[in-house]
Amino acid sequence: MGRRQLAIPGWVVQIAPAMLLIASLMAAPLAIVAILSFTTFRPGPAEPLQFTTDHYSRWFVDPYYRDVVIRTVWLGLATSTACLIVGYPLAYIFARLSFRGRALLMFVMLTPLFIGAVVRSLGWVMILDRTGPVAVLLEAMGVPEGDVPQMLYTFPAVVISLVNVLLMFMVLPIYSSIRGIPGTLEEAGRTLGASPFKTWAKVTLPLSVPGIVAGWILVFVLSIGSFVQPRVIGGPSQHVLSTILYRDFSFSLDWPAAAAAGILLLVIGIFAVVLPRLVTKRVMQWDVEAESMGG
Amino acid sequence: MRSFRTRGVVFIATLGVALTACAPGASPSTAPSAGVQSQGAGASDAPALGGELTVQTYGGNWRECMTEHVVEPFEAETGVDVILAEIPTSAEIFSRLQVEAGNPTLDVIVMGTGLDYNAGESGLMEEVDWATEAPNWNQLTPESQQFPKFGPSVGATAIGIAYNADKMPFEPTSWYDLFDERLDGHVGLAADNAFAFALLWFMNEDNGGTVDNFDPGFEQLAKLADLNPIVYTSAAEGETAFVQRDMWAAAINTPRAIGLAREGLPINFVYPEEGGFVWPSSVGIPRGSQNREAAVAYINTWIDAEVQANWATCNNLPPSNAEADLGDYEFADVLTMDKAFPIPWSDIEPHRAELTERYDREITSRAQQ
Numbered sequence: 001m002g003r004r005q006l007a008i009p010g011w012v013v014q015i016a017p018a019m020l021l022i023a024s025l026m027a028a029p030l031a032i033v034a035i036l037s038f039t040t041f042r043p044g045p046a047e048p049l050q051f052t053t054d055h056y057s058r059w060f061v062d063p064y065y066r067d068v069v070i071r072t073v074w075l076g077l078a079t080s081t082a083c084l085i086v087g088y089p090l091a092y093i094f095a096r097l098s099f100r101g102r103a104l105l106m107f108v109m110l111t112p113l114f115i116g117a118v119v120r121s122l123g124w125v126m127i128l129d130r131t132g133p134v135a136v137l138l139e140a141m142g143v144p145e146g147d148v149p150q151m152l153y154t155f156p157a158v159v160i161s162l163v164n165v166l167l168m169f170m171v172l173p174i175y176s177s178i179r180g181i182p183g184t185l186e187e188a189g190r191t192l193g194a195s196p197f198k199t200w201a202k203v204t205l206p207l208s209v210p211g212i213v214a215g216w217i218l219v220f221v222l223s224i225g226s227f228v229q230p231r232v233i234g235g236p237s238q239h240v241l242s243t244i245l246y247r248d249f250s251f252s253l254d255w256p257a258a259a260a261a262g263i264l265l266l267v268i269g270i271f272a273v274v275l276p277r278l279v280t281k282r283v284m285q286w287d288v289e290a291e292s293m294g295g
Numbered sequence: 296m297r298s299f300r301t302r303g304v305v306f307i308a309t310l311g312v313a314l315t316a317c318a319p320g321a322s323p324s325t326a327p328s329a330g331v332q333s334q335g336a337g338a339s340d341a342p343a344l345g346g347e348l349t350v351q352t353y354g355g356n357w358r359e360c361m362t363e364h365v366v367e368p369f370e371a372e373t374g375v376d377v378i379l380a381e382i383p384t385s386a387e388i389f390s391r392l393q394v395e396a397g398n399p400t401l402d403v404i405v406m407g408t409g410l411d412y413n414a415g416e417s418g419l420m421e422e423v424d425w426a427t428e429a430p431n432w433n434q435l436t437p438e439s440q441q442f443p444k445f446g447p448s449v450g451a452t453a454i455g456i457a458y459n460a461d462k463m464p465f466e467p468t469s470w471y472d473l474f475d476e477r478l479d480g481h482v483g484l485a486a487d488n489a490f491a492f493a494l495l496w497f498m499n500e501d502n503g504g505t506v507d508n509f510d511p512g513f514e515q516l517a518k519l520a521d522l523n524p525i526v527y528t529s530a531a532e533g534e535t536a537f538v539q540r541d542m543w544a545a546a547i548n549t550p551r552a553i554g555l556a557r558e559g560l561p562i563n564f565v566y567p568e569e570g571g572f573v574w575p576s577s578v579g580i581p582r583g584s585q586n587r588e589a590a591v592a593y594i595n596t597w598i599d600a601e602v603q604a605n606w607a608t609c610n611n612l613p614p615s616n617a618e619a620d621l622g623d624y625e626f627a628d629v630l631t632m633d634k635a636f637p638i639p640w641s642d643i644e645p646h647r648a649e650l651t652e653r654y655d656r657e658i659t660s661r662a663q664q
Contacts, residue, residue, distance in 0.1 A: 043393045043417070064656055122535075130480075131541050153526070235526055236486045236659035247655070250386035251487055252648035253413075 030266075037259035055260035065244075071155070072224050072240040073268060078155075079162045079223035080170070080216045086163065087170035087215065092204075094171070095178035112165045121232035124161045128152045128233070153235035161229045166222055170215035177211025178204065213276050220272045225265060241265045344373045348589045350403040351388060352379045356550065360609035369596045375589050385410045392419050392581055399581035402590045406445070407452060408489040409640030409647070411577035415444030421580040421587060429595035431616065438637050439598075439615035441575055447598050448575030450612030453635050454493055455571040457552035458544040459537060460561040467544055470497060470567045474518050483533055483545025484524035486659040487651070490533075490546050493572040493638050495654065501569070506642045509650060513657050520662040537562060546572075550611040553626050564629050571635030573613070 040050045059065045094106060112120060126132055128151040135148045151157055181204060189199035227242040234240070239247075241261050249258035350366070352358045358381065366377045382388050385406040392404065396419055406414060414420055425432040425443060432440065432447055439448035456467045464477045473482050485491040499505075499512025525542045527533040534551040536542040537560065552564035578597060580590040596602060600618035607614035608624045613632045621627040643650070 043389060043413070126539055129540050131539070231528070236528070236655050237662070239655065247487055247651060248648075249390075250384065252651040253386070253389070253410075254648045257648075 033259045034263055036256050037263050039256050041256050043253050043255060052256075055257045056264070058257075059260075059264060068239050068241060068244055069264070069268075071238065072242075072265070075155070075158065075162070075230070075240055076220040076224040076268075076272065078159045079166060080219045082159060082163045083167050083170035083219045084212065084216060087167050088174055088212070090167075091171045091174035091211075092178060092200075095175050109168055109171070113168065117165070117226075117228040118232070120165065121161060121228050124157070124164075124229075124233050125152060128157050152233065153237060155234070155238055158230050158234040158238060161233050162223050162226060165229075166219045169218045169222060173214040173218065174208055174211040177208040177214075181207045209280060213280050217273050217276055221269045224268060224272070241268075344375050344589045344592060346586060346589060347376045347378055348402050348586050348593055349378045349380055349400065350593065351382050351401050351405060353383055353405070354381050356554075357610060360606055364602055364605040364609055365593075365597050368602065369593055372596070373589065373592060375593070377593070389414060393417075395581070397583040399584055401581055402584045402586045403578060403593055404581060405449065405576055405578045407574055407576045408492075409574075409644040411442050411445040411575070411579070412641050413644055414579070415442050419582055420445050421582050421584055421590075423580065423591060428591050429598065431595050431598045431600070434600060434616050434618045435598060436615060436617045436632060438573065438632050439575055441637065442577050445577045446579030446594060447577065448615040449578045449594075449597050450576050450603070450607060450610065450615055451573045451632050451635075452489070452576060453549045453566075453571055453573045453613050453629070453632065454490055454546050455549070455552070455564055455566040455629070455635070456544055457537070457547040457555070457562055457564050459542075460563045462541075462543045466563075467565060468568050470494070470501075470546075470569055472567075473544060473546070474522070476522070478522060478544055480523040480525075481541060481543040482519065482522055482524050483536060483542045483547075484519055484526050484659070484662050485528075485533070485546060486526050486654065486662075487528045488530070489574070490530070490548070491654060491658075492643060492650065493574075494546050495650070496638055496643060497569070497572065506639075506646070509646075509653070513653065516658050517661060520658045524662050526659055526662055549613070549626075549629055553611040553629070556626075566629070566634035572638050573632050573635035574638045574640060575615070576612070 037055055038051055038053065040047070040052050059069050090109070094102065127134055129135070130148065130150070130152070132151075134151060138148050139145055185203050185207070186199050189203045190196070194202065224240070225242060227246060230238060230240045231243050231246070234243070236243075241264060245258045245261040245265070248254045248261060350361075352361055358379065362379070366379070369375065370377055380401060382391070385408055388401075388404050388406055389410045391401070392399070392414055395401075422444075423429070423446065425440075425447060429447070435447055438451065441448065456470070456473065458467055462481070465472070465475070467473070475482075485494065495509065495512045495516055497512075498515040499509050502511035502515050504511035525536050525540050525545075527536050527542075527545070530548055530551050533542075533545055533547050534555060536545070537555055547564075549564065552562055555562040556564070578594050580587060580594070584590055597606070598616055600616045600620070603614040603616040603619040604621055606612070607619060607630055608621055608627075611626065611630065613630045614621070621630060624630070
């Protein structure tokens with residue numbers, strides 16, 4: 001018998017050098033950061049290095065840091081969910097409706113991405129501050145000056161500012177997903193007597209789940225890794241992993257602690273990518289099994 | 296044939312993306328400084344050297360003032376081509392110093408807030424006999440010679456109380472005036488920056504604390520945190536807060552306060568009766584610099600009395616040279632270190648990490664609840 005030869009596609013061979021370059025330049029720094037996170041290194045006068053897990057244990061043992069982790073995850077969940085609630089209808093409108101100004105509306109929604117994060121965040125500071133237009137409007141509506149709620153440096157303010165910039169990362173995958181659904185399927189549903197809502201719920205929504213999952217993962221990962229909005233709009237009382245990382249690196253000069261924060265952020269991000277896909281895959285398997293059993 | 300061409304395009308495009316991503320990042324501004332004009336007054340007797348010198352700078356007014364009053368006279372005198380590398384924070388500079396140890400890409404750097412002390416003690420800086428190699432060192436104030444292992448100060452960061460004269464119900468004369476209940480909702484509280492540390496250190500010292508026991512300092516600052524303060528994490532944010540966020544009084548440095556006054560705002564600046572806070576902005580040469588001679592000459596130019604006078608009035612920093620004459624400059628009375636005392640960063644530095652964390656937990660978190 002002849003030996004089986006491994007068939008490597010040509011395009012793999014062609015992009016392999018570039019991919020190896022990228023992998024080594026990402027993997028190596030990541031390894032260095034991971035090793036650093038288990039040491040007692042401090043920039044400055046040389047001291048003997050010791051192994052420690054303190055930079056990780058603080059995130060689980062210390063209530064202050066545990067709150068930071070929970071707040072980080074919650075920020076991702078809240079932003080993704082808010083983007084989904086606002087973004088799905090928009091995606092459906094863009095995908096299924098034709099109207100004047102559609103392209104302009106899509107362009108307008110992309111404009112936050114054209115503005116730098118710092119400038120954008122400072123704009124939100126001016127809007128939400130106690131002397132800003134929102135406060136002035138509330139006072140004009142009769143709310144006493146002393147009763148105007150604190151808007152800046154709150155968790156909702158950070159979420160709002162993130163939704164402002166990340167919304168299109170939810171809209172575009174869902175839009176793409178809905179566009180891929182043949183219109184004949186929805187037409188068939190309506191022909192068989194389903195109401196528009198039932199058609200959407202039974203036909204369009206399930207088939208757009210891949211887009212929803214993709215958008216949700218993208219927004220979640222981007223929001224937990226965001227730095228400018230939590231720092232500028234959330235302030236030191238709304239610390240998340242990224243702002244603690246910056247504080248530890250830049251001001252405390254505690255590089256191992258900053259490294260540990262970075263690794264923890266990476267782990268959360270990996271979970272955010274893997275978990276929804278596993279869940280979705282499992283749910284779809286159940287659906288197929290139920291259908292095959294006549295359920 | 297078409298398939299091969301397509302794959303070729305894909306290969307080249309991918310490689311291009313990879314190489315672009317891996318390209319060394321250019322500093323925001325590494326262009327050579329403009330012009331080689333003789334500035335006449337202000338230039339020291341620097342030797343003719345030629346070659347290039349990479350000098351770190353902060354942005355904004357600092358860079359403009361340095362270009363006009365230091366770089367251009369130096370270039371005219373020595374023929375050295377100065378390349379400015381803009382790096383905005385001492386922490387970033389320190390990181391770079393640490394990583395490049397012995398093989399620096401910068402020839403002259405400026406740092407403060409204790410990182411200059413740290414870098415000097417860590418052996419990251421070139422050893423220079425400043426008194427001999429940079430004669431203008433001998434004219435500096437004692438505060439400006441604090442960190443000889445790093446280098447001389449090129450101007451002090453001086454902190455006092457800036458206040459809105461139109462809105463303040465009284466004229467502040469003491470640091471404790473910031474705790475007045477009439478300032479509820481309108482007083483500034485620094486966080487995650489050197490101003491915060493400075494006020495914490497003072498409150499601690501003034502209330503019986505020591506360098507090993509900061510409890511009195513934190514207890515005192517907690518009272519400020521209970522006044523619904525406006526939190527700012529940088530001098531620039533503090534400056535903005537006066538304009539945008541109805542802040543009436545805060546601990547701020549001279550450039551920001553004078554900058555606001557120059558813009559026409561009713562901002563006054565005073566050193567409290569207890570004294571303001573001051574620390575040096577130290578300039579030094581990373582160990583292993585290939586342009587040591589030019590770097591020393593550059594620094595000597597920078598600390599020259601006449602250059603210091605021009606630099607101080609441009610940047611609104613107290614000069615480091617005792618012979619610098621500010622003439623009839625409008626704000627000359629606040630550009631002095633006589634009304635401020637130096638913050639002992641060498642004492643604070645070993646506790647930096649724990650103090651930062653504790654400040655976040657007990658003060659800024661409390662302030663924004």
